[in-house]
Amino acid sequence: MDLITPGFGLVFWTAVTFIFLLVILRKFAWNPILGAVSDREEGIKTALASAENARKEMENLTADNDRILKEARAERQAMLKEARELKSNMIETAKTEAKEEANKLVAQAQAAIASEKKAAIADLKSVVAELSISIAEKVVRAELSDQSKQEKLVESMLENATLN
Amino acid sequence: MNTFRTVLFTTLFLALSFIGFATDKEPSKDDAPFDPKAMILHHVKDAHEFHLWDWKGSPVSLSLPIIVWTDNGLTSFSSSEFHHDDEGQTIVEANGGRFVKLHEKIYQLDSGATAVAYDAEHHPTNANKPLDFSITRNVFMMWVSVALLLFIFLTTARSYKNSKDGVPTGIAGFMEPLIIFVRDEIGKPMIGEHKYKRYMPYLLTIFFFIWINNIFGLIPILNGANLSGNIAFTFTLAVFTFIITTFSGNKNYWKHIFWMPGVPVPMKLFLMPIEIIGMFVKPISLMIRLFANITAGHVIILALMSLIFVFKSVAIAPVSVAFSLFITVIEIIVTAIQAYIFTILSALYFGMATEEEH
Numbered sequence: 001m002d003l004i005t006p007g008f009g010l011v012f013w014t015a016v017t018f019i020f021l022l023v024i025l026r027k028f029a030w031n032p033i034l035g036a037v038s039d040r041e042e043g044i045k046t047a048l049a050s051a052e053n054a055r056k057e058m059e060n061l062t063a064d065n066d067r068i069l070k071e072a073r074a075e076r077q078a079m080l081k082e083a084r085e086l087k088s089n090m091i092e093t094a095k096t097e098a099k100e101e102a103n104k105l106v107a108q109a110q111a112a113i114a115s116e117k118k119a120a121i122a123d124l125k126s127v128v129a130e131l132s133i134s135i136a137e138k139v140v141r142a143e144l145s146d147q148s149k150q151e152k153l154v155e156s157m158l159e160n161a162t163l164n
Numbered sequence: 165m166n167t168f169r170t171v172l173f174t175t176l177f178l179a180l181s182f183i184g185f186a187t188d189k190e191p192s193k194d195d196a197p198f199d200p201k202a203m204i205l206h207h208v209k210d211a212h213e214f215h216l217w218d219w220k221g222s223p224v225s226l227s228l229p230i231i232v233w234t235d236n237g238l239t240s241f242s243s244s245e246f247h248h249d250d251e252g253q254t255i256v257e258a259n260g261g262r263f264v265k266l267h268e269k270i271y272q273l274d275s276g277a278t279a280v281a282y283d284a285e286h287h288p289t290n291a292n293k294p295l296d297f298s299i300t301r302n303v304f305m306m307w308v309s310v311a312l313l314l315f316i317f318l319t320t321a322r323s324y325k326n327s328k329d330g331v332p333t334g335i336a337g338f339m340e341p342l343i344i345f346v347r348d349e350i351g352k353p354m355i356g357e358h359k360y361k362r363y364m365p366y367l368l369t370i371f372f373f374i375w376i377n378n379i380f381g382l383i384p385i386l387n388g389a390n391l392s393g394n395i396a397f398t399f400t401l402a403v404f405t406f407i408i409t410t411f412s413g414n415k416n417y418w419k420h421i422f423w424m425p426g427v428p429v430p431m432k433l434f435l436m437p438i439e440i441i442g443m444f445v446k447p448i449s450l451m452i453r454l455f456a457n458i459t460a461g462h463v464i465i466l467a468l469m470s471l472i473f474v475f476k477s478v479a480i481a482p483v484s485v486a487f488s489l490f491i492t493v494i495e496i497i498v499t500a501i502q503a504y505i506f507t508i509l510s511a512l513y514f515g516m517a518t519e520e521e522h
Contacts, residue, residue: 002269003209003395003459009231009296010210010396013303018400021310021373026365029317033324033336033343034364040330 132161200470208390208462211268211301212243216385223248228304232270233295236260243298252280252288261294270296302397305389309376317372346371346507354511359518363511366408370401371507378458378499382492392502393458395451402451405510409446413517446513450506457502461495464488 139153214226227244239259246254252266255273262273264280271291273280281290316335323336332340346368351360377392391397419425421439424432468488472481 003205004455006396006399007210007296007394008396009298010300010302010394011400012297013299014306014397014400015404017303017306017310018369018373018404021313022365022369024314025317025369029314029321030343030365030368032321033317033340034347034361036324036330037340037344037347043330 198470198473200467200474203470204463204466207466208393208459209268210390210394210396212246212265212270212298213248214301214304214389226304228299228301230263230270231297231299232263232272233297234259234261234272238297239263239294255279264288264291269293270298301389302391302394305380305391306377306397309373309380309391313372313376342372343368350504350508350511354508355515355518359515360511362412363408363514366404367507367511370404370510371503374401374454374506375499375503378502379496381458381462382495382499390459390462393455393462395455398451398454401454401506402447405450405513406444406447408510409513409517410443412514414520416519416521417517446509450509454502454506457498461491461498464491465495 136154136157139157212230213228216224216226218224225248227242229240230243231238231240233239236259239261241256241258241263243265245256245258246265250265250267252264252271254264255278256263262277264271264273266280266288270293271280271288272294274290274292277290280288283289316339319334320332320336320339323333324330327333347360347364350371351364351367354360355363374392377397381390381392421443422436424435424439427435465488468484468491471484472478
Protein backbone atom coordinates (compact mmCIF):
# COMPACT_ATOMS: atom_id res chain seq x y z
CA MET A 1 0.00 0.00 0.00
CA ASP A 2 1.47 3.33 -0.91
CA LEU A 3 0.39 4.93 2.38
CA ILE A 4 3.39 3.25 3.99
CA THR A 5 5.78 3.54 1.04
CA PRO A 6 7.95 6.63 1.36
CA GLY A 7 7.68 8.71 -1.82
CA PHE A 8 11.06 9.62 -3.25
CA GLY A 9 10.19 13.26 -3.96
CA LEU A 10 9.03 14.02 -0.45
CA VAL A 11 12.07 12.29 1.06
CA PHE A 12 14.29 14.41 -1.17
CA TRP A 13 12.55 17.69 -0.38
CA THR A 14 12.31 16.89 3.34
CA ALA A 15 16.02 16.17 3.50
CA VAL A 16 16.96 19.32 1.59
CA THR A 17 14.55 21.49 3.56
CA PHE A 18 15.50 20.03 6.90
CA ILE A 19 19.23 20.49 6.32
CA PHE A 20 18.58 24.05 5.19
CA LEU A 21 16.43 24.74 8.25
CA LEU A 22 18.96 23.14 10.58
CA VAL A 23 21.89 25.12 9.18
CA ILE A 24 20.07 28.46 9.16
CA LEU A 25 18.49 28.06 12.57
CA ARG A 26 21.70 26.77 14.09
CA LYS A 27 23.70 29.75 12.91
CA PHE A 28 21.13 32.50 13.33
CA ALA A 29 18.76 31.26 16.01
CA TRP A 30 19.86 28.40 18.26
CA ASN A 31 23.42 29.49 18.88
CA PRO A 32 22.56 33.15 19.62
CA ILE A 33 19.51 32.21 21.70
CA LEU A 34 21.21 29.46 23.72
CA GLY A 35 24.26 31.69 24.08
CA ALA A 36 22.19 34.59 25.38
CA VAL A 37 20.26 32.32 27.74
CA SER A 38 23.37 30.69 29.18
CA ASP A 39 25.13 34.06 29.42
CA ARG A 40 22.19 35.36 31.38
CA GLU A 41 22.14 32.28 33.60
CA GLU A 42 25.85 32.74 34.29
CA GLY A 43 25.18 36.41 35.00
CA ILE A 44 22.43 35.54 37.46
CA LYS A 45 24.67 32.96 39.12
CA THR A 46 27.57 35.37 39.54
CA ALA A 47 25.23 38.15 40.66
CA LEU A 48 23.75 35.88 43.32
CA ALA A 49 27.18 34.77 44.43
CA SER A 50 28.48 38.32 44.67
CA ALA A 51 25.34 39.39 46.54
CA GLU A 52 25.98 36.57 48.98
CA ASN A 53 29.62 37.67 49.32
CA ALA A 54 28.55 41.25 49.87
CA ARG A 55 26.11 40.12 52.53
CA LYS A 56 28.83 38.13 54.30
CA GLU A 57 31.25 41.04 54.07
CA MET A 58 28.58 43.32 55.46
CA GLU A 59 28.04 40.91 58.33
CA ASN A 60 31.78 40.85 58.97
CA LEU A 61 31.87 44.62 58.89
CA THR A 62 29.00 44.88 61.34
CA ALA A 63 30.66 42.36 63.60
CA ASP A 64 33.92 44.34 63.37
CA ASN A 65 32.09 47.55 64.13
CA ASP A 66 30.44 46.00 67.12
CA ARG A 67 33.75 44.68 68.36
CA ILE A 68 35.48 48.01 67.88
CA LEU A 69 32.65 49.83 69.61
CA LYS A 70 32.80 47.44 72.52
CA GLU A 71 36.53 47.86 72.78
CA ALA A 72 36.22 51.60 72.65
CA ARG A 73 33.61 51.53 75.36
CA ALA A 74 35.77 49.31 77.54
CA GLU A 75 38.74 51.57 76.95
CA ARG A 76 36.72 54.61 77.88
CA GLN A 77 35.56 52.85 80.98
CA ALA A 78 39.12 51.95 81.90
CA MET A 79 40.32 55.47 81.22
CA LEU A 80 37.58 56.94 83.34
CA LYS A 81 38.37 54.57 86.14
CA GLU A 82 42.05 55.37 85.93
CA ALA A 83 41.32 59.07 85.97
CA ARG A 84 39.09 58.69 88.95
CA GLU A 85 41.78 56.76 90.80
CA LEU A 86 44.36 59.31 89.84
CA LYS A 87 42.15 62.08 91.11
CA SER A 88 41.52 60.47 94.46
CA ASN A 89 45.20 59.63 94.78
CA MET A 90 46.17 63.21 94.09
CA ILE A 91 43.66 64.51 96.57
CA GLU A 92 44.88 62.04 99.11
CA THR A 93 48.53 62.97 98.67
CA ALA A 94 47.71 66.65 98.67
CA LYS A 95 45.80 66.22 101.86
CA THR A 96 48.57 64.34 103.61
CA GLU A 97 51.18 66.76 102.36
CA ALA A 98 49.16 69.70 103.55
CA LYS A 99 48.66 68.10 106.91
CA GLU A 100 52.35 67.40 107.22
CA GLU A 101 53.21 70.96 106.26
CA ALA A 102 50.74 72.35 108.77
CA ASN A 103 52.08 70.14 111.49
CA LYS A 104 55.58 71.26 110.66
CA LEU A 105 54.56 74.91 110.76
CA VAL A 106 52.80 74.46 114.06
CA ALA A 107 55.85 72.70 115.43
CA GLN A 108 58.11 75.44 114.18
CA ALA A 109 55.85 78.10 115.65
CA GLN A 110 55.78 76.31 118.93
CA ALA A 111 59.55 76.00 118.90
CA ALA A 112 59.88 79.68 118.05
CA ILE A 113 57.48 80.64 120.83
CA ALA A 114 59.37 78.48 123.25
CA SER A 115 62.71 79.98 122.36
CA GLU A 116 61.27 83.49 122.44
CA LYS A 117 59.85 82.79 125.83
CA LYS A 118 63.20 81.54 126.98
CA ALA A 119 64.92 84.60 125.65
CA ALA A 120 62.30 86.84 127.24
CA ILE A 121 62.71 85.11 130.53
CA ALA A 122 66.46 85.41 130.23
CA ASP A 123 66.06 89.12 129.42
CA LEU A 124 63.68 89.56 132.27
CA LYS A 125 66.08 87.82 134.55
CA SER A 126 68.90 90.05 133.53
CA VAL A 127 66.67 93.15 133.81
CA VAL A 128 65.46 92.01 137.23
CA ALA A 129 68.98 91.32 138.24
CA GLU A 130 70.09 94.76 137.14
CA LEU A 131 67.11 96.36 138.77
CA SER A 132 67.70 94.42 141.89
CA ILE A 133 71.34 95.41 141.85
CA SER A 134 70.44 99.07 141.31
CA ILE A 135 67.81 98.90 144.03
CA ALA A 136 70.20 97.08 146.17
CA GLU A 137 72.81 99.74 145.49
CA LYS A 138 70.38 102.48 146.34
CA VAL A 139 69.23 100.66 149.40
CA VAL A 140 72.72 99.78 150.23
CA ARG A 141 73.66 103.40 149.78
CA ALA A 142 70.83 104.50 152.01
CA GLU A 143 71.17 101.78 154.51
CA LEU A 144 74.86 101.92 154.48
CA SER A 145 74.56 105.15 156.28
CA ASP A 146 73.39 103.27 159.23
CA GLN A 147 75.14 100.01 159.74
CA SER A 148 72.46 98.21 161.58
CA LYS A 149 69.79 99.37 159.27
CA GLN A 150 71.91 98.23 156.37
CA GLU A 151 72.20 94.79 157.65
CA LYS A 152 68.54 94.50 158.50
CA LEU A 153 67.51 95.70 155.07
CA VAL A 154 69.73 93.36 153.25
CA GLU A 155 68.41 90.55 155.23
CA SER A 156 64.74 91.46 154.69
CA MET A 157 65.28 92.12 151.10
CA LEU A 158 66.95 88.92 150.41
CA GLU A 159 64.25 87.14 152.28
CA ASN A 160 61.52 88.70 150.15
CA ALA A 161 63.37 88.39 146.93
CA THR A 162 62.08 85.01 145.97
CA LEU A 163 62.84 84.78 142.38
CA ASN A 164 59.57 85.15 140.57
CA MET B 165 1.64 35.96 24.19
CA ASN B 166 -1.19 37.61 22.36
CA THR B 167 0.07 36.26 19.09
CA PHE B 168 0.04 32.78 20.52
CA ARG B 169 -3.51 33.19 21.77
CA THR B 170 -4.62 34.40 18.40
CA VAL B 171 -2.98 31.42 16.70
CA LEU B 172 -4.55 29.03 19.18
CA PHE B 173 -8.04 30.38 18.76
CA THR B 174 -7.66 30.57 15.02
CA THR B 175 -6.65 26.92 15.02
CA LEU B 176 -9.65 25.99 17.13
CA PHE B 177 -11.95 28.08 15.00
CA LEU B 178 -10.61 26.50 11.85
CA ALA B 179 -10.98 23.10 13.44
CA LEU B 180 -14.67 23.90 13.74
CA SER B 181 -14.92 25.16 10.20
CA PHE B 182 -13.36 21.91 9.00
CA ILE B 183 -16.81 20.40 9.32
CA GLY B 184 -18.09 22.75 6.68
CA PHE B 185 -15.35 21.86 4.26
CA ALA B 186 -15.68 18.16 4.82
CA THR B 187 -19.31 18.30 3.85
CA ASP B 188 -18.46 20.46 0.83
CA LYS B 189 -16.15 17.82 -0.49
CA GLU B 190 -18.71 15.23 -1.32
CA PRO B 191 -21.52 16.55 -3.57
CA SER B 192 -19.54 15.94 -6.78
CA LYS B 193 -19.67 12.23 -6.03
CA ASP B 194 -23.40 12.17 -5.33
CA ASP B 195 -24.05 9.63 -8.03
CA ALA B 196 -21.44 7.14 -6.83
CA PRO B 197 -21.93 5.39 -3.47
CA PHE B 198 -19.88 7.09 -0.74
CA ASP B 199 -16.62 5.29 -0.07
CA PRO B 200 -15.20 6.42 3.30
CA LYS B 201 -11.94 4.55 2.81
CA ALA B 202 -11.17 6.29 -0.48
CA MET B 203 -12.12 9.67 0.94
CA ILE B 204 -9.96 9.20 4.05
CA LEU B 205 -6.94 7.95 2.11
CA HIS B 206 -7.31 10.79 -0.35
CA HIS B 207 -7.13 13.26 2.54
CA VAL B 208 -4.33 11.56 4.39
CA LYS B 209 -2.05 11.08 1.40
CA ASP B 210 -0.05 13.61 -0.53
CA ALA B 211 -1.46 15.43 -3.55
CA HIS B 212 -0.19 17.44 -6.50
CA GLU B 213 -2.59 20.30 -6.07
CA PHE B 214 -3.72 22.23 -3.08
CA HIS B 215 -7.46 21.76 -3.05
CA LEU B 216 -9.10 24.53 -1.00
CA TRP B 217 -12.84 24.25 -1.58
CA ASP B 218 -15.46 23.58 -4.22
CA TRP B 219 -17.18 26.58 -5.74
CA LYS B 220 -20.37 25.97 -7.72
CA GLY B 221 -19.42 22.40 -8.42
CA SER B 222 -15.85 23.02 -9.52
CA PRO B 223 -12.87 22.78 -7.21
CA VAL B 224 -10.92 25.87 -6.23
CA SER B 225 -7.32 24.86 -5.79
CA LEU B 226 -3.78 26.06 -5.80
CA SER B 227 -1.88 24.46 -8.67
CA LEU B 228 1.53 23.25 -7.65
CA PRO B 229 4.39 22.56 -10.06
CA ILE B 230 5.07 19.02 -11.17
CA ILE B 231 8.75 18.24 -11.60
CA VAL B 232 9.75 14.83 -12.94
CA TRP B 233 13.06 13.38 -14.03
CA THR B 234 12.59 11.67 -17.40
CA ASP B 235 14.90 10.35 -20.11
CA ASN B 236 14.84 13.84 -21.60
CA GLY B 237 16.00 15.41 -18.33
CA LEU B 238 14.11 17.49 -15.83
CA THR B 239 10.55 18.16 -16.96
CA SER B 240 8.20 20.47 -15.21
CA PHE B 241 4.69 21.76 -15.78
CA SER B 242 1.81 22.97 -13.70
CA SER B 243 -0.54 20.47 -12.12
CA SER B 244 -3.41 22.63 -13.40
CA GLU B 245 -2.79 21.10 -16.83
CA PHE B 246 -4.43 17.91 -15.58
CA HIS B 247 -7.64 19.90 -14.93
CA HIS B 248 -8.17 18.15 -11.58
CA ASP B 249 -8.16 14.79 -13.34
CA ASP B 250 -6.85 12.04 -11.12
CA GLU B 251 -8.01 9.05 -13.13
CA GLY B 252 -5.39 9.09 -15.90
CA GLN B 253 -7.77 10.53 -18.53
CA THR B 254 -6.04 13.83 -19.31
CA ILE B 255 -2.72 13.47 -21.08
CA VAL B 256 -0.23 16.32 -20.71
CA GLU B 257 2.58 16.62 -23.20
CA ALA B 258 5.75 18.23 -21.91
CA ASN B 259 9.40 18.06 -22.91
CA GLY B 260 8.73 15.26 -25.40
CA GLY B 261 6.96 13.05 -22.91
CA ARG B 262 3.29 12.32 -22.28
CA PHE B 263 2.12 12.30 -18.67
CA VAL B 264 -1.00 11.31 -16.82
CA LYS B 265 -1.95 11.66 -13.17
CA LEU B 266 -3.45 8.52 -11.65
CA HIS B 267 -4.30 8.45 -7.93
CA GLU B 268 -1.89 11.34 -7.30
CA LYS B 269 0.96 9.55 -9.04
CA ILE B 270 2.54 10.88 -12.22
CA TYR B 271 2.97 8.29 -14.97
CA GLN B 272 4.85 8.74 -18.21
CA LEU B 273 3.21 6.94 -21.12
CA ASP B 274 5.44 4.67 -23.18
CA SER B 275 6.22 6.13 -26.59
CA GLY B 276 3.40 5.40 -29.02
CA ALA B 277 0.75 4.94 -26.33
CA THR B 278 -2.19 7.32 -26.57
CA ALA B 279 -4.15 6.21 -23.53
CA VAL B 280 -3.45 4.36 -20.33
CA ALA B 281 -4.09 0.63 -20.46
CA TYR B 282 -4.72 -1.24 -17.23
CA ASP B 283 -4.20 -4.76 -16.06
CA ALA B 284 -6.66 -6.65 -13.89
CA GLU B 285 -5.50 -4.90 -10.70
CA HIS B 286 -6.00 -1.50 -12.30
CA HIS B 287 -2.25 -0.93 -12.64
CA PRO B 288 -1.13 0.83 -15.82
CA THR B 289 0.65 -1.54 -18.20
CA ASN B 290 1.94 0.89 -20.79
CA ALA B 291 3.31 3.62 -18.50
CA ASN B 292 6.19 3.98 -16.08
CA LYS B 293 6.68 6.17 -13.04
CA PRO B 294 9.44 8.75 -13.51
CA LEU B 295 11.33 10.10 -10.48
CA ASP B 296 8.91 12.62 -9.03
CA PHE B 297 10.39 15.77 -7.47
CA SER B 298 7.09 17.62 -7.59
CA ILE B 299 6.31 20.38 -5.17
CA THR B 300 3.37 18.55 -3.70
CA ARG B 301 0.91 19.75 -1.08
CA ASN B 302 3.17 18.41 1.65
CA VAL B 303 6.32 19.99 0.24
CA PHE B 304 4.48 23.29 -0.08
CA MET B 305 3.22 23.14 3.50
CA MET B 306 6.69 22.14 4.68
CA TRP B 307 8.07 25.31 3.13
CA VAL B 308 5.32 27.37 4.71
CA SER B 309 6.24 25.84 8.05
CA VAL B 310 9.93 26.55 7.43
CA ALA B 311 9.10 30.18 6.64
CA LEU B 312 7.10 30.41 9.86
CA LEU B 313 9.84 28.73 11.90
CA LEU B 314 12.47 31.04 10.46
CA PHE B 315 10.29 34.04 11.18
CA ILE B 316 9.60 32.97 14.76
CA PHE B 317 13.13 32.02 15.73
CA LEU B 318 15.03 34.68 13.85
CA THR B 319 12.75 37.23 15.54
CA THR B 320 13.45 35.55 18.86
CA ALA B 321 17.20 35.64 18.24
CA ARG B 322 16.99 39.29 17.25
CA SER B 323 15.14 40.18 20.42
CA TYR B 324 18.06 38.78 22.43
CA LYS B 325 20.52 40.73 20.36
CA ASN B 326 18.57 43.95 20.90
CA SER B 327 18.04 43.58 24.62
CA LYS B 328 21.11 44.65 26.54
CA ASP B 329 20.60 42.44 29.58
CA GLY B 330 19.47 39.29 27.75
CA VAL B 331 15.96 39.52 29.14
CA PRO B 332 13.49 38.01 26.65
CA THR B 333 10.87 40.35 25.31
CA GLY B 334 7.95 39.81 22.97
CA ILE B 335 7.93 36.48 21.15
CA ALA B 336 11.16 35.46 22.86
CA GLY B 337 9.34 35.45 26.17
CA PHE B 338 7.08 32.75 24.81
CA MET B 339 9.69 30.75 22.91
CA GLU B 340 12.35 30.77 25.59
CA PRO B 341 10.55 28.43 28.01
CA LEU B 342 10.09 25.96 25.15
CA ILE B 343 13.74 26.18 24.14
CA ILE B 344 14.81 25.80 27.77
CA PHE B 345 12.41 22.88 28.11
CA VAL B 346 14.12 21.11 25.20
CA ARG B 347 17.51 21.90 26.72
CA ASP B 348 16.78 21.02 30.36
CA GLU B 349 14.22 18.22 30.01
CA ILE B 350 15.44 16.56 26.82
CA GLY B 351 19.05 17.47 26.04
CA LYS B 352 20.67 17.53 29.46
CA PRO B 353 19.09 14.44 31.07
CA MET B 354 19.27 12.24 27.96
CA ILE B 355 22.73 13.12 26.63
CA GLY B 356 24.48 14.42 29.71
CA GLU B 357 25.70 17.74 30.99
CA HIS B 358 28.96 17.72 29.06
CA LYS B 359 27.94 16.59 25.59
CA TYR B 360 24.41 17.88 25.10
CA LYS B 361 25.50 21.17 23.56
CA ARG B 362 26.59 19.61 20.26
CA TYR B 363 23.15 18.08 19.74
CA MET B 364 21.00 21.02 20.83
CA PRO B 365 20.58 22.58 17.35
CA TYR B 366 19.39 19.26 15.93
CA LEU B 367 17.06 18.52 18.85
CA LEU B 368 15.55 22.00 18.81
CA THR B 369 15.10 21.90 15.04
CA ILE B 370 13.35 18.53 14.93
CA PHE B 371 11.22 19.38 17.94
CA PHE B 372 9.85 22.58 16.47
CA PHE B 373 9.80 21.28 12.88
CA ILE B 374 7.72 18.25 13.84
CA TRP B 375 5.50 20.19 16.21
CA ILE B 376 4.64 22.95 13.78
CA ASN B 377 3.94 20.47 11.00
CA ASN B 378 1.78 18.41 13.33
CA ILE B 379 -0.19 21.59 14.04
CA PHE B 380 -0.39 22.48 10.34
CA GLY B 381 -1.82 19.02 9.72
CA LEU B 382 -4.70 19.90 11.99
CA ILE B 383 -5.65 23.14 10.24
CA PRO B 384 -8.67 22.13 8.19
CA ILE B 385 -8.57 24.80 5.47
CA LEU B 386 -5.20 23.44 4.43
CA ASN B 387 -7.13 20.21 3.86
CA GLY B 388 -5.01 18.35 6.31
CA ALA B 389 -1.69 18.71 4.53
CA ASN B 390 -0.58 15.67 6.40
CA LEU B 391 3.18 16.15 6.28
CA SER B 392 4.13 14.68 9.64
CA GLY B 393 1.68 11.84 9.02
CA ASN B 394 3.49 11.00 5.81
CA ILE B 395 5.93 8.15 6.06
CA ALA B 396 8.42 9.86 3.73
CA PHE B 397 8.75 12.74 6.17
CA THR B 398 9.11 10.60 9.28
CA PHE B 399 11.46 8.29 7.37
CA THR B 400 13.75 11.19 6.48
CA LEU B 401 13.89 12.53 10.02
CA ALA B 402 14.47 9.04 11.41
CA VAL B 403 17.33 8.61 8.93
CA PHE B 404 18.89 11.84 10.20
CA THR B 405 18.66 10.59 13.76
CA PHE B 406 20.15 7.26 12.68
CA ILE B 407 23.04 8.94 10.86
CA ILE B 408 23.85 11.23 13.77
CA THR B 409 23.62 8.33 16.24
CA THR B 410 25.89 6.16 14.12
CA PHE B 411 28.48 8.86 13.53
CA SER B 412 28.61 9.96 17.15
CA GLY B 413 28.93 6.38 18.41
CA ASN B 414 32.07 6.00 20.53
CA LYS B 415 34.16 2.92 21.25
CA ASN B 416 31.96 1.99 24.17
CA TYR B 417 28.82 2.11 22.00
CA TRP B 418 30.22 -0.16 19.31
CA LYS B 419 31.59 -2.52 21.92
CA HIS B 420 28.09 -2.86 23.36
CA ILE B 421 26.78 -3.71 19.92
CA PHE B 422 29.38 -6.14 18.64
CA TRP B 423 30.95 -7.60 21.78
CA MET B 424 28.75 -6.98 24.81
CA PRO B 425 31.01 -6.60 27.85
CA GLY B 426 30.33 -8.48 31.05
CA VAL B 427 28.57 -11.54 29.58
CA PRO B 428 29.94 -14.98 28.61
CA VAL B 429 31.13 -15.51 25.04
CA PRO B 430 28.11 -17.53 23.80
CA MET B 431 25.92 -14.72 25.08
CA LYS B 432 28.09 -12.17 23.27
CA LEU B 433 27.55 -14.08 20.02
CA PHE B 434 23.85 -14.30 20.72
CA LEU B 435 23.48 -10.60 21.57
CA MET B 436 25.45 -9.29 18.58
CA PRO B 437 22.74 -9.83 15.91
CA ILE B 438 20.08 -8.56 18.31
CA GLU B 439 22.05 -5.37 18.94
CA ILE B 440 22.69 -4.91 15.22
CA ILE B 441 18.98 -5.26 14.51
CA GLY B 442 18.32 -2.88 17.40
CA MET B 443 20.46 -0.22 15.75
CA PHE B 444 18.00 -0.14 12.88
CA VAL B 445 14.84 -0.84 14.84
CA LYS B 446 15.33 2.31 16.89
CA PRO B 447 14.98 4.76 13.98
CA ILE B 448 12.32 2.56 12.37
CA SER B 449 10.26 2.80 15.56
CA LEU B 450 10.69 6.58 15.46
CA MET B 451 9.49 6.64 11.87
CA ILE B 452 6.45 4.45 12.46
CA ARG B 453 5.45 6.04 15.76
CA LEU B 454 5.17 9.55 14.40
CA PHE B 455 3.60 8.47 11.13
CA ALA B 456 1.06 6.20 12.77
CA ASN B 457 0.06 8.60 15.52
CA ILE B 458 -0.54 11.55 13.26
CA THR B 459 -2.21 9.55 10.51
CA ALA B 460 -4.42 7.79 13.05
CA GLY B 461 -5.59 11.15 14.39
CA HIS B 462 -6.54 12.29 10.89
CA VAL B 463 -8.22 9.00 10.10
CA ILE B 464 -10.34 9.17 13.26
CA ILE B 465 -11.52 12.70 12.54
CA LEU B 466 -12.27 11.88 8.91
CA ALA B 467 -14.02 8.64 9.86
CA LEU B 468 -16.23 10.52 12.29
CA MET B 469 -17.14 12.97 9.56
CA SER B 470 -17.80 10.07 7.15
CA LEU B 471 -20.47 8.77 9.52
CA ILE B 472 -22.75 11.56 8.31
CA PHE B 473 -22.51 10.29 4.74
CA VAL B 474 -22.51 6.62 5.64
CA PHE B 475 -25.79 7.04 7.52
CA LYS B 476 -27.03 9.62 4.99
CA SER B 477 -28.58 11.56 7.84
CA VAL B 478 -28.18 15.12 9.07
CA ALA B 479 -29.23 13.92 12.53
CA ILE B 480 -25.88 12.20 12.94
CA ALA B 481 -24.02 15.45 12.25
CA PRO B 482 -24.07 16.86 15.82
CA VAL B 483 -22.62 13.59 17.12
CA SER B 484 -19.91 13.58 14.45
CA VAL B 485 -19.10 17.21 15.07
CA ALA B 486 -18.95 16.78 18.83
CA PHE B 487 -16.72 13.74 18.61
CA SER B 488 -14.41 15.15 15.99
CA LEU B 489 -14.10 18.37 17.98
CA PHE B 490 -13.16 16.27 20.99
CA ILE B 491 -10.61 14.30 18.97
CA THR B 492 -9.25 17.51 17.44
CA VAL B 493 -8.60 18.93 20.89
CA ILE B 494 -6.83 15.70 21.85
CA GLU B 495 -4.87 15.89 18.61
CA ILE B 496 -3.68 19.38 19.54
CA ILE B 497 -2.12 17.81 22.64
CA VAL B 498 -0.80 14.90 20.57
CA THR B 499 0.99 17.33 18.22
CA ALA B 500 3.21 18.43 21.11
CA ILE B 501 3.51 14.97 22.66
CA GLN B 502 4.65 13.33 19.44
CA ALA B 503 7.19 16.05 18.74
CA TYR B 504 8.43 15.63 22.30
CA ILE B 505 8.66 11.85 22.01
CA PHE B 506 10.52 11.96 18.71
CA THR B 507 12.96 14.48 20.14
CA ILE B 508 13.49 12.78 23.50
CA LEU B 509 14.06 9.39 21.88
CA SER B 510 16.52 10.87 19.39
CA ALA B 511 18.30 12.48 22.34
CA LEU B 512 18.25 9.16 24.19
CA TYR B 513 19.89 7.40 21.21
CA PHE B 514 22.55 10.13 21.01
CA GLY B 515 23.09 9.74 24.73
CA MET B 516 23.53 5.96 24.33
CA ALA B 517 25.96 6.49 21.47
CA THR B 518 28.12 8.91 23.44
CA GLU B 519 27.91 7.25 26.85
CA GLU B 520 31.30 6.64 28.43
CA GLU B 521 32.33 3.35 29.96
CA HIS B 522 31.36 3.16 33.60
